[in-house]
Amino acid sequence: MLHTNLCDLLRIRYPILQGALGPHDTSGLAAAVSRAGGLGVLSTGESDDAYRETRRQISKLKELGVPFGVNLPVKGSSSAAMIQAVLDEVNEGSHAREWLRVVITSAGSPARYADVLAEAKLLHFHVVASVQHAMKAASAGCSGLIAEGYESGGHVSSESGPTTAVLVPAVVDQVKVPVVAAGGFADGRGLVAALALGAAGIQMGTRFYMTCEAEFAHRNIQAQLTKAEISDTVVVPGTYGENRHWRNEYTNEILGLVARQVPALALRELKHRGRMAKQSGDAQGASVPIGMSIGLIKTVLPAEDVIRKTVYEAQEIIRGLSATTNQG
Numbered sequence: 661m662l663h664t665n666l667c668d669l670l671r672i673r674y675p676i677l678q679g680a681l682g683p684h685d686t687s688g689l690a691a692a693v694s695r696a697g698g699l700g701v702l703s704t705g706e707s708d709d710a711y712r713e714t715r716r717q718i719s720k721l722k723e724l725g726v727p728f729g730v731n732l733p734v735k736g737s738s739s740a741a742m743i744q745a746v747l748d749e750v751n752e753g754s755h756a757r758e759w760l761r762v763v764i765t766s767a768g769s770p771a772r773y774a775d776v777l778a779e780a781k782l783l784h785f786h787v788v789a790s791v792q793h794a795m796k797a798a799s800a801g802c803s804g805l806i807a808e809g810y811e812s813g814g815h816v817s818s819e820s821g822p823t824t825a826v827l828v829p830a831v832v833d834q835v836k837v838p839v840v841a842a843g844g845f846a847d848g849r850g851l852v853a854a855l856a857l858g859a860a861g862i863q864m865g866t867r868f869y870m871t872c873e874a875e876f877a878h879r880n881i882q883a884q885l886t887k888a889e890i891s892d893t894v895v896v897p898g899t900y901g902e903n904r905h906w907r908n909e910y911t912n913e914i915l916g917l918v919a920r921q922v923p924a925l926a927l928r929e930l931k932h933r934g935r936m937a938k939q940s941g942d943a944q945g946a947s948v949p950i951g952m953s954i955g956l957i958k959t960v961l962p963a964e965d966v967i968r969k970t971v972y973e974a975q976e977i978i979r980g981l982s983a984t985t986n987q988g
């Protein structure tokens with residue numbers, strides 16, 4: 661009932677993608693999502709080791725024999741190393757080609773890698789936050805788009821970019837390739853809404869950050885996040901531009917520094933402290949990118965339960981809607 665053209669294109673059971681959660685290693689989470697019928701996506705951060713790290717994660721998923729996608733932020737200094745790692749994996753006659761279903765570029769122009777990915781016969785999706793960028797990505801040859809609204813966690817387009825409910829139908833009207841909706845989805849209601857807007861599926865980031873397999877998310881911070889409301893996020897400067905975070909003492913401090921126009925070094929030092937605090941589970945001092953949908957998420961669940969629950973709820977809603985319509 662929930663089968664869409666996205667399922668055929670990516671050869672997955674349900675039209676649900678786990679969004680990249682860089683700079684974290686999402687290989688464990690991705691495997692759990694894919695085993696449950698969605699598509700898990702690998703992520704990495706900027707590092708001198710990006711080539712080896714990307715190959716390591718791809719090898720892990722390929723050995724497990726589960727489908728996966730790979731995300732790479734184009735603007736990042738590691739993107740060339742990451743793309744080389746992908747190409748070497750698929751060209752070495754390994755099983756990688758069988759299990760790697762899509763390369764998802766974000767944060768930058770998809771045109772930079774469109775030709776090389778097409779030559780390698782790999783599906784290429786790009787994350788867009790505006791209609792203009794969606795049209796450019798489709799012309800660059802992308803096989804699919806992820807339309808990400810302003811409520812989403814992590815990097816957001818620019819101050820007050822379009823929200824998902826208006827971005828998705830506007831993009832769908834302009835392109836012929838499948839569009840995955842992202843930003844604000846946490847359950848089956850979101851999935852049905854996205855399909856109604858014309859999307860071929862959803863991508864969730866915040867919901868999967870709040871799962872047992874997200875080992876990179878400190879348990880104490882996850883526990884605090886279960887109490888967050890939809891208004892508890894704020895946009896602060898991030899690696900590639902504006903970034904939506906959970907509002908806490910860290911974001912208050914960062915916004916204070918920005919308002920006082922302090923030197924970039926002070927900002928860098930604070931961001932470093934924020935990353936350290938995230939690792940130690942200091943919820944107020946931590947830098948925690950998260951979307952507005954955090955206010956809808958009250959429990960940390962296994963990734964399989966998130967997929968199962970989302971699909972079940974969506975099917976029930978669709979059944980209920982068609983029963984209501986038939987009565988009328």
Ligand SMILES: Cc1cc2nc3c(=O)[nH]c(=O)nc-3n(C[C@H](O)[C@H](O)[C@H](O)COP(=O)(O)O)c2cc1C
Nearest residue numbers: 679680681682766812813814843844864865866951
């Ligand atoms: C902690 C965190 C890290 C993220 N890192 C990336 C990333 O490295 N690359 C990317 O394309 N998107 C990244 N995103 C965006 C997600 O992949 C996803 O599109 C977004 O979270 C969807 O909105 P939602 O948070 O409302 O579900 C990140 C999101 C979060 C919360």
